[in-house]
Amino acid sequence: MQPAEIAAVPIVPGPSTAAPFGGGGGTDTAPAPADEADASAISRVEHAPPEPFLAAEARFAQVGIFLIMLIAALYFSKDFLLPVSLAFLFALVLSPAVRGLRRRGVPEFVSAAALVVILIAAVSSAVWVLIDPIQQFIDDAPGTAATLRDKISLLRGPIERVMAASQRMEEAARAGMPVQRVVLEEPGLLSRAATGVPEIGAKMGLTIVLLLFLLASGDMFYEKLVKVLPTLSDKKRGVRITREVEREVSRYLFTITIINICLGIAIGIAMSVVGMPTPVLWGILGGVLNYMPYIGPAVTGSAIVVVALVSFDTVSAAMVAPAVFLAITVFEGQIVTPMLVGRRLEMNPVAIFLAVAFWGWLWGIAGAIMAVPILVVVKIFCDHVDGYTAVSEFLGAREGQIPKDKDAAAEKT
Template identity: 45%
Template sequence: MKADTTASGASIAESPDPGAGTKAELRLMRSLLIGIFVLLMVFALYFARAFFMPVILAFLLALTLTPIVRFLRKHGIPDALSATLLVLFSIFFVASVGYLLSGPVIELVNNTSSIGQQLTERLAPFKRPLEKIMDVSRQLEALTETAQEPGVQKVAVASSGILPTAASNILQAGTSITIVFVLSLFLLASGTLFYEKIVQSFASLTQKKRALRVVYDVEREISHYLLTVTVINAGLGTVIGLGLWGLGMPNPLVWGAAAALLNFLPYVGALMTILLVTVIALISFDTISYALLAPAFVLLCDVVEGQFVTPTVVGRRLELNTVAIFIAIAFWSWLWGFVGALMAVPLLVVVKVFCDHFDGLSHVGNFLAAQQAIVIDDEPAENDNRSGA
């Protein structure tokens, strides 16, 4: 009888837990639902980009200007007045810079063919070793064309007129810009309304305090980061513009503005600025050695900004993983083009700061963070060895 009881107890202990399978199925179902939600969100962002792009830009602009509104609020200026003045100043600044850059940029676009020809002539001595490779490429292309079937006809799809397309693009851009500035004005002028709505969404006082603390910390860190990076990029563009003007570079205002704008793209933006300045410098100066001074100066400014200024002012806590930065730039540039690429890193910082304030998302914030030194403590192992001895 005792043996039977032992055997039955062993069989009960060895029987699988019916709740384990249910928990595994729930985890699988949750993962599938999260994956489906992410895919649907990506499709929504892509197909509804005309709506989401200006809205997210407005939120980023509002977060950038929030520290200034908060500073003016402490000095007795109402949020509505300070928000109106800041948005009007932003519109005036963007319009003025666009007007000043429109002439040189249009001239550069119209002279693209001549710039390419001058660059080819200037680099002709370096092109001779590659002429044989180019000849082989042309021969292969000729063989490919002759190998096509004679009866195959090429079909060309006629595109719509240039003027209707340009008018539609201008109208869409104007609508998006209007949405950005008007929505950012409302967000800045709302004051503490957003915080009041968050407090009203929770029942207990503890939950209200925690939610308010998290939202305020996230908003403060993101707004401080965006404003600081914007000021740093503006300073970088000013220094580069003045330096190129001193070197005799044509249109230094264009390259200073390009450096400030493209610096929102870490690594990629600096490389693009250096390449553009190198091309224009090679066709603008007589000697190649003097022409290389301009891109060398831009490289020096980018190195000083990226290695010393930004880490010192912004801090190491918001440094991002390089792989995550490139993935974010590639994803948002595919999703929304050049504007999406400019918003990639600020949005990545928003996601990281948000994840750092929630325990369930801390692993995501850790993945987005830059690599940190891992300190391995050997004392517990040593203590174990001593105790074992």
């Protein structure tokens, strides 16, 4: 081999290369050592994005997309889900009664039919009692509005001047531009009632029929739950959660119903004593809207303020009825309800307010009334399922306060 040829041969440095020209006249052309491959692999790993960060981002995105889709589904399917949810809620309240009558030999279908008939009779009686006060309130509405306008005539001047200035600015902006006005005719009250009554009747029929089937089926739901869940511990936990949800929700709704009935009676008597018109209407309105914590009493109190301003000659006399209503509701909310409901089901006030506002926006008044029972169900579920401690802590009344039976449930599991 010539010297020029030897100089042209590439030399790969490495651990096995002893010298540029080894003994025997040849060169070392062995492949790249393993250390270089390891170094390149380490470099790729170091420059790769961290996997835990991407995993957390993906989970966050998945949860966000799921919540958006769930809220959209709840909103657009409210005509079906609302009566179904009401039926399940009434079933939770009435199932213990059906089970107790079954132990005394009464068939489940008979007791279910009797309870549904009693429920329909109670609702019909409440509506029948409300017809006359509501009719009187509607008849007095024009005079009430006129009187209210006269009472607030001091504010009419500044408001009219602001509205006139706004109208002049709008006309100046539209000067020289052809404007075509489109007026949409709103449906009248009778047409709304004609289209709304069949829809309400269909929803009520679906609720009643589904409630009858749920009560008459007895423990079939628990039997199916035991068969569906895979492991024995899951079966025990599932039955325990459903039993506790049924017990706590039925106890809560029964207690709150008794409290609201007494509250309605107290409000009606107090409004009659202070001279408010239609005291029966205020009593029923206060009792029904009290199912919506914070928002319901605020709505009732605002209506009482407006009617009191119209009904009484002086502002001091008009403020007596709202003051009495405020005293009654504060006594009920701060003393009676915590004492009767107990600390087991105390909730975070912020969570309650957000739940009432959210479900009220989603499903209207019925959704706002069902907001707290739904919150109770969510809290009980989070108390028994691992991984949802943060949600249970947020829904609890005190920071770091976990129900005692959660530890017992964990030990049993």
